[in-house]
Amino acid sequence: MRTLLIALTIPAVLVACSSVPDRQERHGAGNQRKPAIARLAGDVNVTPSVSVLDKGKVLISYSDCAACHKAADRKRGPAFQDIAARYPMNSTYIDILAKRIVLGTKGAWGNVVMPPHPTISEEDARTMVMYILSSDRESE
Structure with missing residues (x-):
């Protein structure tokens, strides 16, 4: 009985020990910086x-934007700072993004x-x- 217990324990320990580096590698991969946008x-x-930006902030706070977006981190949708990093404060992009909303x-x-x-x-x-789009300036 003791021999059987040892025979079953050794493979279990080997499997557990061999999977630890995989967990560390996966954990380490999550700490990498995201690529630049x-x-x-x-x-x-x-x-x-300033009054237009304040009004925009109020409109967003009263909308359902926070269900999918956060200021700095990706949630379901992109972070506002990521959107600001991709699109310049340009009338054409403002119109396109407004239509997308x-x-x-x-x-x-x-x-x-x-x-x-x-x-x-x-x-x-x-x-x-x-x-x-103004949130890009806040991060600089």
């Missing part, structure tokens, strides 16, 4: 006022689906986008 081409041609989109950040928000006006969506 490539900024899209375009000149900054919009400088929103209102109409919804898929594929801009992988397979993530941005549901439509038809109750948000395009003007309010533009204001929200300007606030989001």
